[in-house]
Amino acid sequence: MTPGTENIIGQLNALSYGGIWVVSLLSNMIIPVPEEITLLGLGYLAGTGKIDIFILIPLVLSGLLISDTIVYMLSRKGSRFTKRIYEKFFAKTIQGHSQSWFDANIKKIIFFSRFLIQLRFIGPFLAGQKKIPIKQFITYDFLALVIYVPVYILLGKYFHTRVQSIINDINVIRNIVLLVAGVFVSYALFLFIKRLLFSEIEKTN
Numbered sequence: 001m002t003p004g005t006e007n008i009i010g011q012l013n014a015l016s017y018g019g020i021w022v023v024s025l026l027s028n029m030i031i032p033v034p035e036e037i038t039l040l041g042l043g044y045l046a047g048t049g050k051i052d053i054f055i056l057i058p059l060v061l062s063g064l065l066i067s068d069t070i071v072y073m074l075s076r077k078g079s080r081f082t083k084r085i086y087e088k089f090f091a092k093t094i095q096g097h098s099q100s101w102f103d104a105n106i107k108k109i110i111f112f113s114r115f116l117i118q119l120r121f122i123g124p125f126l127a128g129q130k131k132i133p134i135k136q137f138i139t140y141d142f143l144a145l146v147i148y149v150p151v152y153i154l155l156g157k158y159f160h161t162r163v164q165s166i167i168n169d170i171n172v173i174r175n176i177v178l179l180v181a182g183v184f185v186s187y188a189l190f191l192f193i194k195r196l197l198f199s200e201i202e203k204t205n
Contacts, residue, residue: 009041009044009045012038012041012042012045013045013050017055017059020042020051020056020059020060020063021059021060021062021063022063023038023063024038024059024060024062024063024064024067025063025064025066025067026067027063027064027067034117035064035117035120036117036152039060039149039152039153039156040152040153040155040156040159041156042056042060042153042156043056043152043153043154043155043156043157043158043159043160044156044157044159044160045156045160046153046156046157046160047156047157047158047159047160048160053153053157056153057149057150057153060149060153061145061146061149064145064149065138065141065142065145068114068123068124068141068145069124069134069137069138069141071121071124071125071128072124072125072127072128072134072137072141073128073134074128075124075125075126075127075128075129076127076128076129076131077128082125082128085121085125086121086125102126102130103130106126106127106130106132107136107140109122109123109126109127110123110124110126110127110137110140110141110144111123111140111141111143111144112144114141114144114145114148115144115147115148123141124137124141
């Protein structure tokens with residue numbers, strides 16, 4: 001692990017379960033560390049046995065769901081805070097695209113944007129702007145989180161077991177191949193989801 005990664009894991013290790021929930025709540029908006037890094041770090045700690053993974057996953061999931069719902073509610077009420085974030089970081093990404101497409105595909109946007117590192121704010125924000133029913137927003141956001149949270153936490157847990165194997169000189173080459181393959185698959189999945197989400201938008205331009 002790099003010193004930066006060790007520092008993040010060390011800070012996470014010092015947290016109680018309540019602290020982990022607060023970090024989950026704030027990670028999408030305030031904490032200057034990518035959400036994925038936080039989840040991988042928590043999964044790594046779960047692999048050491050310092051955190052119960054069966055408590056961790058629902059704890060993190062609930063924190064992220066509430067965080068997304070807060071963004072949705074602020075956007076729905078016309079908050080200047082969320083509008084400024086949108087205009088500063090995301091407006092150029094979708095500027096000029098067909099608004100009718102967004103209206104017709106808002107459910108897909110809520111679901112798929114949750115997996116995109118740079119665009120997950122878009123789902124709650126647009127859902128709030130278009131004032132879709134809160135139950136509908138929570139349903140699709142929850143379905144995405146049920147996949148997203150366990151995947152990253154389990155990857156972090158697996159990464160821990162691989163590190164221990166490497167340290168013990170067990171199947172070093174196989175572990176390296178698996179790690180490289182995992183990175184490749186993760187990147188390919190990211191590109192696929194991004195292309196799926198925006199391919200139809202590009203057709204309208």
